[in-house]
Amino acid sequence: MNPIIAANWKMNLTKSEVELFINKSNQIMASLTNIDLIIGPAFPYLNLVANQLLNGEVAAQNISEFKSGAFTGDVSAEMIKSCGVNTVILGHSERRHKFNETNDMIKNKLNLCETYNLKPILCVGETLEERKSGQLEHVIKTQLDVLTPFKHEYYIAYEPVWAIGTGETATPEIAEDVHAYIRNIIGNQPPILYGGSVNSKNIEGLLKMPNIDGALIGGASLKIDEFSEILSISNALERVSK
Numbered sequence: 209m210n211p212i213i214a215a216n217w218k219m220n221l222t223k224s225e226v227e228l229f230i231n232k233s234n235q236i237m238a239s240l241t242n243i244d245l246i247i248g249p250a251f252p253y254l255n256l257v258a259n260q261l262l263n264g265e266v267a268a269q270n271i272s273e274f275k276s277g278a279f280t281g282d283v284s285a286e287m288i289k290s291c292g293v294n295t296v297i298l299g300h301s302e303r304r305h306k307f308n309e310t311n312d313m314i315k316n317k318l319n320l321c322e323t324y325n326l327k328p329i330l331c332v333g334e335t336l337e338e339r340k341s342g343q344l345e346h347v348i349k350t351q352l353d354v355l356t357p358f359k360h361e362y363y364i365a366y367e368p369v370w371a372i373g374t375g376e377t378a379t380p381e382i383a384e385d386v387h388a389y390i391r392n393i394i395g396n397q398p399p400i401l402y403g404g405s406v407n408s409k410n411i412e413g414l415l416k417m418p419n420i421d422g423a424l425i426g427g428a429s430l431k432i433d434e435f436s437e438i439l440s441i442s443n444a445l446e447r448v449s450k
């Protein structure tokens with residue numbers, strides 16, 4: 209299986225910066241065949257990226273928990289699907305912690321993913337407090353429970369909250385421990401990405417772990433040189449097959 213490298217651009221980049229980035233990424237990806245690339249731009253650029261990205265998938269960063277109607281400012285699953293998007297990041301810790309998104313809301317979004325045939329990247333992860341107080345497994349298990357009735361394909365992204373945007377990455381061993389725990393619960397099929405301060409210096413060590421199938425990358429995915437370095441390193445790695 210190719211490593212999956214997913215960029216989460218969050219609320220960054222203007223339209224011209226997005227166009228420039230996609231242009232460069234198309235040039236780089238033309239010679240890299242061992243990577244599955246996913247780009248997650250903000251809503252206004254979904255259509256543009258879906259049309260211009262040659263080697264890769266586009267992902268939305270969120271969808272509304274509601275199907276349609278009077279929800280000013282929300283963007284629905286059906287809308288992103290109609291823009292050529294097949295993948296969506298769900299339950300990112302910034303949504304959970306800054307916008308009070310609950311597991312019940314994420315469950316509603318997963319139902320809409322089933323209706324509109326969208327592949328979710330479900331983010332799970334513990335805070336430092338939860339880790340220190342021994343609740344790690346309970347938190348992850350509860351966050352994964354929303355998948356119980358989910359029948360379609362999906363990805364998991366393990367993103368320890370204490371490692372996101374902080375420069376503090378989980379060591380490959382710490383991440384692998386949690387990935388192995390998740391693998392035990394969800395089985396062999398769904399890819400499990402790691403996220404949290406991934407960069408060109410730590411990507412290799414992370415991807416060498418048997419249960420780390422790829423990375424969800426925020427800050428380092430915004431700089432084209434750093435991101436292409438990550439792509440080249442990942443492309444050159446031989447993954448241990450499960």
Ligand code: PGA
Nearest residue numbers: 372373404405425426427
């Ligand atoms: P980071 O973000 O790489 O900047 O830590 C990762 C994420 O939030 O998905």
